[in-house]
Amino acid sequence: xxxxxxxxxxxxxxxxxxxxxxxxxxxxxxxxxxxxxxxxxxxxxxxxxxxxxxxxxxxxxxxxxxxxxxxxxxxxxxxxxxxxxxxxxxxxxxxxxxxxxxxxxxxxxxxxxxxxxxxxxxxxxxxxxxxxxxxxxxxxxxxxxxxxxxxxxxxxxxxxxxxxxxxxxxxxxxxxxxxxxxxxxxxxxxxxxxxxxxxxxxxxxxxxxxxxxxxxxxxxxxxxxxxxxxxxxxxxxxxxxxxxxxxxxxxxxxxxxxxxxxxxxxxxxxxxxxxxxxxxxxxxxxxxxxxxxxxxxxxxxxxxxxxxxxxxxxxxxxxxxxxxxxxxxxxxxxxxxxxxxxxxxxxxxxxxxxxxxxxxxxxxxxxxxxxxxxxxxxxxxxxxxxxxxxxxxxxxxxxxxxxx
Numbered sequence: 001x002x003x004x005x006x007x008x009x010x011x012x013x014x015x016x017x018x019x020x021x022x023x024x025x026x027x028x029x030x031x032x033x034x035x036x037x038x039x040x041x042x043x044x045x046x047x048x049x050x051x052x053x054x055x056x057x058x059x060x061x062x063x064x065x066x067x068x069x070x071x072x073x074x075x076x077x078x079x080x081x082x083x084x085x086x087x088x089x090x091x092x093x094x095x096x097x098x099x100x101x102x103x104x105x106x107x108x109x110x111x112x113x114x115x116x117x118x119x120x121x122x123x124x125x126x127x128x129x130x131x132x133x134x135x136x137x138x139x140x141x142x143x144x145x146x147x148x149x150x151x152x153x154x155x156x157x158x159x160x161x162x163x164x165x166x167x168x169x170x171x172x173x174x175x176x177x178x179x180x181x182x183x184x185x186x187x188x189x190x191x192x193x194x195x196x197x198x199x200x201x202x203x204x205x206x207x208x209x210x211x212x213x214x215x216x217x218x219x220x221x222x223x224x225x226x227x228x229x230x231x232x233x234x235x236x237x238x239x240x241x242x243x244x245x246x247x248x249x250x251x252x253x254x255x256x257x258x259x260x261x262x263x264x265x266x267x268x269x270x271x272x273x274x275x276x277x278x279x280x281x282x283x284x285x286x287x288x289x290x291x292x293x294x295x296x297x298x299x300x301x302x303x304x305x306x307x308x309x310x311x312x313x314x315x316x317x318x319x320x321x322x323x324x325x326x327x328x329x330x331x332x333x334x335x336x337x338x339x340x341x342x343x344x345x346x347x348x349x350x351x352x353x354x355x356x357x358x359x360x361x362x363x364x365x366x367x368x369x370x371x372x373x374x375x376x377x378x379x380x381x382x383x384x385x386x387x388x389x390x391x392x393x394x395x396x397x398x399x400x401x402x403x404x
Contacts, residue, residue: 002382002383002384002385004382004383005383005385007029007030007031007383008027008028008029008030008220008383009030010027011027011383016355017353017354017355017391018353018354018355018387018388018391018392018395019355019381019383019384019388020354020355020356020378020379020380020384020388020392021355021356021357021377021379022198022218022379022380022381022384023167023195023218023330023332023357023361023377023379024218024357024379025217025218025223026198026217026218026219026220026381027220027381027383028220028221028222028277029220029221029281029284031280031283031284032220032221032222032277032280032281032284033277034280035276035277035279035280036222036273036274036276036277036280039058039061039272039273039276040273043057043058043061044058044272044273045057045058046058046269046272047059047062047269047270047272048062048246048263049246058272061272061276062270062272062275062276063078064279065275065276065278065279065280065282066078066079066081066083066262066275066279067279068278068279068280068282068283068286069081069227069278069279069282070229071201071282071286072197072201072202072282072283072285072286073201073202073203073204073212073214073227073229074201074202074203074204074205074206075204075205075229076205077232079232079260079261079262080229080230080231080232080235080261080262081227081228081229081262082227082228082229082230082235082261082262082265082266083225083226083227083262083266083270083271083275083278084213084225084226084227084228085224085225085226085271086194086215086216086217086223086224086225086226087117087192087193087194087213087214087215087226088117088121088215088226089226090211090213090214090226090227090228091117091118091121091161091190091192091213092121092241093228093241093265094121094190094211094213094228094230095121095122095124095125096125096241097238097239097240097241097265098159098188098211098234098238099125099128099129099131100238100239101237102125102129102131102158103129103130104129104130104131105130105131105132105156106129106131106132106156106157106158107131107132107133107134107154107156107157107158108122108125108126108131108132108133108134108157108158108159108160108161109133109134109135109136109149109152109153109157109159109160109161110122110133110134110135110136110160110161110162111135111136111138111144111161111162111163111173112135112136112137112138112144112365112366112369113138113142113144113163113166113168113169113171113363113365113366113369114161114162114163114192114363114365114366115163115167115192115194115361115362115363116362116363116364117192117194117362118161118162118163118190118192119365122161131158132156134152134157135365136148136149136152136160136162137369138366138369141169141171141318142166142168142169142171142317142366142369142370143171143173144162144173144178146173146174146177146178146181149178149181150181153181153182153185153187157185157187158187158188159187159188159189159190160178160182160187160188160189160190161189161190161192162175162178162189162190162191162192163191163192163194163195164191164192164193164195164196164202165193165195165196165199165329165330165332166195166330166332166363166366167194167195167332167361167362167363167377168317168332168334168361168363168366168367168375168377169317169318169329169332169333169334170301170329170330170331170332170333170379171329171330172196172328172329172330175189175191175207175208175209176206176207176208179207179208179209180208183208188210188211188234189208189209189210189211190209190210190211190212190213191207191209191211191212191213192213193212193213193214194213194214194215194218194226195218195330195332196214196330197214197215197218197219198218198219198220198381199290199293199294199297199330199331200285200288200290200293200294201282201285201286201290204229210230210231210234211228211229211230211231211234212228212229212230213226213227213228213229214226214227216274216277216278216281219278219281219282219285220281220284220285220381221274221277221278221280221281221282222273222274222277222278222281223274224271224274225271225274225275225277225278226278227278228265230261232261235261235262235264235265236260236261238261238264238265239258240258240264240265240267241265242265242267242268243256243267244267244268245267245268245269246259246263246266246267246268246269246270247259247263247264247265247266247267247268288382293382296382297331297380297381297382297384298329298331300331300380300384300385300386300388300389301329301331301333301380303386303389304333304378304380304389304392305318305333307389307392307393307396308333308335308396311396311400313337313338313339313340313400314335314336314337314338314396315335315336315338316333316334316335317333317334317335317336317370317372317375318333330379331379331380331381331384332377332378332379332380333377333378333379334361334375334376334377334378335375335376335377335378336372336375336376337376337399337400337403339403339404340399340403341358341374342358342359342374342375342376343358343359343374344403345358345376345399345403346358346376348395348398348399348402348403349392349395349396349399352391352394352395352398352399353391353395354391354392354395356376356377356378357376357377357379358374358375358376358377359374359375360373360374360375361374361375361377378392
């Protein structure tokens with residue numbers, strides 16, 4: 001039995017019998033809930049300005065969480081990490097703060113396979129500022145056609161925003177090639193790491209990006225919390241996105257002086273307990289043996305593929321070469337079943353105890369590129385094992401009979 005399962009109460013108890021919806025939300029780890037409960041029971045206080053002992057301890061815990069997230073992301077300085085409500089809020093922060101300095105005619109490049117959270121904020125920015133949105137297309141397998149960047153980048157390109165890993169196909173973007181090409185032109189790059197973060201620490205220095213975002217609920221942490229990492233030299237020049245308390249040094253009716261980063265971007269009372277939970281998740285993940293976990297995830301993904309490929313009615317939207325181990329991927333698979341709607345598939349499979357996700361997965365442009373309206377998605381995490389594959393296999397067989 002997978003030893004991780006005991007660290008996740010819903011998995012260990014069987015309430016989440018065969019949980020294969022990890023790309024939407026992972027289960028929360030006991031080391032995370034333990035640290036959050038400890039803070040709520042014995043350390044609860046507001047942060048950033050209190051000087052009595054309880055407040056000082058709370059602030060220390062909050063900043064320690066920031067340091068933990070920075071270490072998870074490979075950041076050189078914890079003050080390069082800004083707490084947000086999630087990856088979506090982090091992207092919107094950049095769209096507003098960095099976007100404030102852009103002018104009509106400038107261009108933003110995004111990938112065709114992006115989650116809506118990495119499309120809509122840029123569309124809204126383009127509408128506000130009169131910018132142009134340039135789309136980097138995907139190929140038939142859902143991989144970004146990075147070679148086309150050469151022709152799409154122009155003297156007006158001001159930012160490139162791409163996903164680290166697809167939430168539909170599991171395809172991993174070769175982000176280092178993108179950042180290398182962009183750096184030669186002085187163009188900042190934002191990486192949406194929401195899907196990637198649940199599969200081990202990242203190294204923003206090695207990636208070479210300028211912004212990186214993640215969400216706690218996809219990395220075995222709490223909901224309502226995420227983080228933006230940005231290069232310190234960029235943060236120093238960016239205006240705040242939201243205004244309020246805790247992000248200022250002085251306020252008068254003649255004007256306001258803003259605090260230095262990261263506090264400039266954290267208006268109001270932050271989600272302290274959730275931030276501490278995110279820090280706990282980051283610490284726990286950093287301590288795991290990721291070479292072994294990645295191998296296990298790859299083997300389980302292949303087992304899922306083997307099950308799906310047994311059935312002629314099923315088509316898998318799978319990056320080319322994945323089955324043969326030729327390209328890197330996340331353990332995410334999307335498929336369609338001839339004559340069956342994904343919602344019906346998920347309902348029947350759910351009745352068999354298998355949790356899947358059906359729909360467009362907040363990636364409608366990618367669905368359009370594939371020529372489908374929706375798919376059914378199975379996504380694995382470190383607590384999944386062969387018993388889940390066996391349950392999936394039985395449920396697939398049952399679903400195909402019911403939806404024949």
